[in-house]
Ligand SMILES: CC(C)=CCC/C(C)=C/CC/C(C)=C/CC/C(C)=C/COC[C@@H](COP(=O)(O)O)OC/C=C(\C)CC/C=C(\C)CC/C=C(\C)CCC=C(C)C
């Protein structure tokens with residue numbers, strides 16, 4: 001497989017995690033996952049930026065993206081069950097990583113919406129890749145490619161959402 005096609009397949013592979021991470025901006029809101037509870041440091045567990053609707057909506061959208069992808073390139077996944085499991089794990093991993101990131105941001109006394117360079121851009125990606133790896137592996141080159149490129153796509157998507165008025169901050 002040529003280098004370019006290998007990198008494009010890496011993008012294709014990670015798409016459910018991208019959509020899962022981005023969609024809560026549009027479908028999120030409502031009851032926070034931490035229910036307003038605080039940690040022993042007196043600060044919120046995750047904060048108001050992490051809602052049930054965002055988590056469940058993000059995982060659902062990411063999984064749906066995977067189902068559509070299977071029908072476009074079935075041979076990449078083998079069978080539908082693998083495609084759905086992969087997309088679900090990528091999406092669940094993305095939202096879980098985002099949640100863990102928020103937990104640590106609150107522990108560091110960062111208010112909701114504050115940027116955490118590195119964590120915001122890679123937290124969701126690393127957990128998504130970790131959970132999905134047992135179902136379908138990527139080469140180390142593909143993983144490194146995604147780790148290098150994703151912060152730029154993350155920045156571009158956040159900037160795009162800010163310009164569209166979907167986010168109050170461009171990060
Ligand atoms: C600057 C460069 C190199 C590229 C810019 C890419 C760009 C402008 C993407 C916009 C994609 C888009 C239309 C996003 C939907 C709008 C939206 C809801 C964005 C909100 O994103 C917020 C953020 C969540 O915030 P948090 O991380 O702080 O919790 O999510 C970040 C988003 C991503 C990490 C991925 C965004 C990508 C997509 C939604 C899917 C579109 C896929 C691509 C652009 C990649 C190219 C695809 C192929 C097949 C080559």
Ligand SMILES: Nc1ccn([C@@H]2O[C@H](COP(=O)(O)OP(=O)(O)OP(=O)(O)O)[C@@H](O)[C@H]2O)c(=O)n1
Pocket residue numbers: 024025026027028029046047048049050051052053054055095098101102105111112113114171
């Ligand atoms: N599980 C989630 C994740 C995100 N969102 C929505 O998506 C927006 C952007 O997500 P993110 O930037 O991760 O949240 P922040 O508001 O920046 O909060 P934090 O400081 O915890 O990152 C959030 O404001 C929230 O409206 C949500 O509703 N539920």
Ligand SMILES: [Mg+2]
Pocket residue numbers: 113114120171
């Ligand atoms: Mg944020």
